Amino acid sequence: MKLKEIFVTSAFRENSVWRQILGICSALAVTNLMMNSLIMGLGVIFSLALSGFTISLLRNWTPRSVRMMVQTLVIASYVIMVDIFLKAYLPDISKQLGPYVGLIITNCILMGRAEAFASQNKPFESMIDGIGAGLGYTLVLLVIGFIRELFGFGSIFGIKVLGAWWTNWSIMVMAPSAFFILALLIWFINVKYYKAKV
Amino acid sequence: MNNSSFKDSNIYPILFMLVTCMFFVGILATMYRGSEKRIDEYNRNSYQKLVLDLLSESISDKTGISPDDIMGNYPKSYGNYVKESTLPGLNNRIFAAVIDSETIGYCVEIKGKGLWGSMKALVALSSDMKNLKGLSIFEQMETPGLGARIGEEWFLTQFRDIRIVKEDRVAGDYLNSFELIPEGKQADNPLQIQQVTGATITTASVTKMLRDELNSIYHAFKGQAKL
Numbered sequence: 001m002k003l004k005e006i007f008v009t010s011a012f013r014e015n016s017v018w019r020q021i022l023g024i025c026s027a028l029a030v031t032n033l034m035m036n037s038l039i040m041g042l043g044v045i046f047s048l049a050l051s052g053f054t055i056s057l058l059r060n061w062t063p064r065s066v067r068m069m070v071q072t073l074v075i076a077s078y079v080i081m082v083d084i085f086l087k088a089y090l091p092d093i094s095k096q097l098g099p100y101v102g103l104i105i106t107n108c109i110l111m112g113r114a115e116a117f118a119s120q121n122k123p124f125e126s127m128i129d130g131i132g133a134g135l136g137y138t139l140v141l142l143v144i145g146f147i148r149e150l151f152g153f154g155s156i157f158g159i160k161v162l163g164a165w166w167t168n169w170s171i172m173v174m175a176p177s178a179f180f181i182l183a184l185l186i187w188f189i190n191v192k193y194y195k196a197k198v
Numbered sequence: 199m200n201n202s203s204f205k206d207s208n209i210y211p212i213l214f215m216l217v218t219c220m221f222f223v224g225i226l227a228t229m230y231r232g233s234e235k236r237i238d239e240y241n242r243n244s245y246q247k248l249v250l251d252l253l254s255e256s257i258s259d260k261t262g263i264s265p266d267d268i269m270g271n272y273p274k275s276y277g278n279y280v281k282e283s284t285l286p287g288l289n290n291r292i293f294a295a296v297i298d299s300e301t302i303g304y305c306v307e308i309k310g311k312g313l314w315g316s317m318k319a320l321v322a323l324s325s326d327m328k329n330l331k332g333l334s335i336f337e338q339m340e341t342p343g344l345g346a347r348i349g350e351e352w353f354l355t356q357f358r359d360i361r362i363v364k365e366d367r368v369a370g371d372y373l374n375s376f377e378l379i380p381e382g383k384q385a386d387n388p389l390q391i392q393q394v395t396g397a398t399i400t401t402a403s404v405t406k407m408l409r410d411e412l413n414s415i416y417h418a419f420k421g422q423a424k425l
Contacts, residue, residue, distance in 0.1 A: 032343040058218070063211040070218055077222040081229060088233035091240045100342065168382070173344065174396040 003128050010113070010132035017140040017182075018189045022108040027141055028178040030100065034157045037145035039093075041138025043104045046082060048113060048130035051075045055118040056126035062119070071114040072105075079105045109137055144181050148172045243273075245336070249305045250276050252322035252332045253295040256303035280305075288418040290411070301325050306415055310407025313399045315339035317407065321357075327419045330412070333357035335404070345400030353394060360388045362412055371420070373413045376405040 016022045023044075030036045054074045055062075062070050083101045086094035094101075104110070113133050118126040149155055152172030154162035171177050204210060250272055254265035257279050268275045283294045283304075291307040304323045309316055317338035322331035333354050340346045347353060365371050378393045378401060379385060385392065393401035 030342055036343055061214065063205070063214055066211045066215050069215060073218060073222055077226060080226055084226070084229050084233055084237075088236045088240075091237075091244070099339065168395075170395045 003125065006125055006128050007132040010117070010129045011136035011139075015136040015140070016109045016112065016133050017137055018186045019194075020112065021186070022112050023137050024108075024182070026103060026107055027137075027144060027182055028175060030103075031141055031144040031178055032148045032152060032173050034142060034145040034149050036100065037141035038138070038157075040100050040103070041134065041141050043079075043082060043101055044107060044109065044137055045131055045134030047075060047078045047104050048110055048134040049127045050078050050130075051110060052113055052118040052126035052130035053123045054078075055114045056121060056123040059119050067119060068111070068115070071111060071119075075110045075114065076105050109133055140182075140185065143185065144178060147181055148177055152177070246276050246280075247272055248320055248334050248336055249280060249293050252305050252320055252334055253280060253293070253303055255331060256322070256324075257295050257297065260297050260302050285415070285418045286422055288415060290415065303331065306411075308407060308411035308415075310403060310410065312338055312340050312403045313345055313397075314341070317403070319404075319407070321408070321412070323412075323415070327416050328361065328363040330357055330360040330362045330408075333408070340397065340400045345394065345397040347394045347397065348400055348404055353392070356385070356391050357408070363416055371416070373409055373416065375409065378402065378405065 010016075014020065017024070017027055026040060030040045051071075051074050055071055058070065058074075079101060082104075083094070086101065113126075113130055117129045121129070146156065149157075149172075150161070151169045153168055154160060154166040169177075247269070251265075251269060254268045257263070257268055257275075258265045268279075279295050279297060281294050281296050283292045285292055293305040294301045295303045295305070303325055304327065306321055306323060307318065308321055309318045311317070315338075317335060317340070319333060319335040319337075321333050323329065324331060335349050335354070338346065338348065340348060360374075362374055363371050364374050374389055377390045378398070379390050381392045381395045383392060391401070391405060
């Protein structure tokens with residue numbers, strides 16, 4: 001029950017994007033195609049889960065003064081491991097991902113969860129927290145990606161769903177649309193579920 | 199007690215960081231060394247396949263074997279038809295499609311600057327280097343979803359079968375310029391290229407790279423032909 005509570009809290013109740021406003025850079029940058037959003041999300045889930053687990057394992061020995069350096073080192077190592085693994089065993093997927101894998105290192109959610117949760121909780125709980133936070137982030141990316149790809153390209157996951165009559169909205173492909181959609185999404189969720197005062 | 203005082207000492211964070219760094223770097227180095235051969239092999243094969251794919255149309259015209267069969271026969275077909283070559287005064291990697299000692303086309307590696315970094319591509323050229331037969335961009339650092347779309351099929355097919363050299367007896371031969379048109383607009387002639395929406399600079403970088411590199415390749419080739 002406690003693990004379920006941890007998962008629900010990090011994925012939804014305290015969602016990194018709409019509640020903590022973290023991971024905004026990548027939510028703006030990679031969401032013009034749903035496939036990009038999904039791949040980025042999977043990479044973040046994997047890195048969050050394993051880095052949370054490792055940072056939590058090391059927490060009792062890590063000196064406070066260098067804890068952030070250790071966290072960065074652990075996160076970067078896992079991300080590079082994913083990168084090497086993909087290059088060697090799944091080269092086609094690695095090619096599609098391009099610079100995304102490297103971008104995961106700079107995602108604020110990873111440092112955020114490491115500092116706020118993994119450095120104070122048990123390893124397995126930290127891993128569940130990481131999976132939850134990663135899934136919550138992926139969900140937001142997919143929602144924004146769905147709107148942007150549908151209106152910007154007339155397709156979903158690269159499959160054309162709107163016919164030849166559809167005129168693509170260029171703004172949806174470009175950065176401004178991500179700002180609008182993300183802001184609207186955060187506003188909507190906060191007003192609807194957190195009863196925030198406008 | 200002793201343990202606690204050691205953990206409070208100034209040297210402990212340094213030692214801890216050092217050991218952790220060595221541990222993770224060690225794992226990464228081992229993992230990289232272990233997969234290096236595999237990665238290199240994949241890179242070499244995919245590069246050769248790209249060269250063969252770009253030359254397959256010319257090979258197919260000459261031999262009657264379909265491009266799909268030529269690709270299906272890799273690496274045998276690569277060994278049979280493709281020879282790495284050089285041009286005096288040019289550092290680019292050049293591959294020639296040779297059948298019965300006759301060169302029927304070339305594939306040249308070119309490079310240029312994009313918006314965020316360098317990009318590398320392969321171009322297929324006719325045996326007189328006057329026609330661009332195809333383009334494939336295999337390395338670029340453009341914005342994912344925007345500039346990176348220059349690697350998509352619809353963009354690259356625009357560079358097939360274009361007469362790039364304008365022959366002029368008075369002024370000398372020169373290269374035709376590409377003209378950029380909005381994405382989705384029908385091109386009136388082969389030199390009109392639909393640009394990627396939201397990535398004007400990247401698209402212009404591709405056409406600039408092509409013009410600059412093809413110019414030096416053509417003139418190096420022409421210089422050699424005169425000799």
